[in-house]
Amino acid sequence: MANVFYLSLGSNVGDRKGHLLQAIGRLREHGLYVALSSFYETEPVEVTDQAWFLNCAVALETGETPAQLMTDILAIEKAMGRRRLQNKGPRTIDIDILLCGDAIVSTPDLTIPHPAMAERRFVLDPLAEIAPDAVHPVLKKTVRELLDELPPGQQVRRVPRAMGNER
Numbered sequence: 001m002a003n004v005f006y007l008s009l010g011s012n013v014g015d016r017k018g019h020l021l022q023a024i025g026r027l028r029e030h031g032l033y034v035a036l037s038s039f040y041e042t043e044p045v046e047v048t049d050q051a052w053f054l055n056c057a058v059a060l061e062t063g064e065t066p067a068q069l070m071t072d073i074l075a076i077e078k079a080m081g082r083r084r085l086q087n088k089g090p091r092t093i094d095i096d097i098l099l100c101g102d103a104i105v106s107t108p109d110l111t112i113p114h115p116a117m118a119e120r121r122f123v124l125d126p127l128a129e130i131a132p133d134a135v136h137p138v139l140k141k142t143v144r145e146l147l148d149e150l151p152p153g154q155q156v157r158r159v160p161r162a163m164g165n166e167r
Contacts (some may be wrong), residue, residue: 031062
């Protein structure tokens with residue numbers, strides 16, 4: 001039985017757009033690509049002394065379990081040059097599992113829903129574009145409701161299609 005996973009992708013090193021497109025292509029090897037948001041340029045949070053990110057959200061339908069998909073994601077990140085040298089620091093690619101239906105997973109290696117997604121505009125803006133009615137299974141609120149409840153703060157700008165939101 002297939003699950004629809006909602007993923008957040010981000011890059012702030014080198015060819016950000018190229019990294020996102022490459023990661024999306026690699027994810028397609030693990031399931032059926034269902035939806036892709038626009039790309040969004042976002043200011044960094046927590047570690048703010050770094051380049052801005054390019055972010056997007058992807059819906060991926062796959063028969064893999066959450067643990068299997070997480071293993072695949074870590075392999076994609078490693079193959080694309082991701083080095084975990086600084087927590088929340090610069091990265092060629094970052095792929096997070098946000099939601100998988102009403103699944104709640106809590107292991108040392110994986111937490112679904114993503115524990116910080118409800119606090120992050122750079123996650124919720126792209127996700128609201130492709131899944132505004134998806135429900136956070138712990139908070140019992142839709143993605144749109146979570147986005148609407150965020151206080152002003154982090155800058156998130158949709159990148160015009162002319163700058164490379166090819167799908």
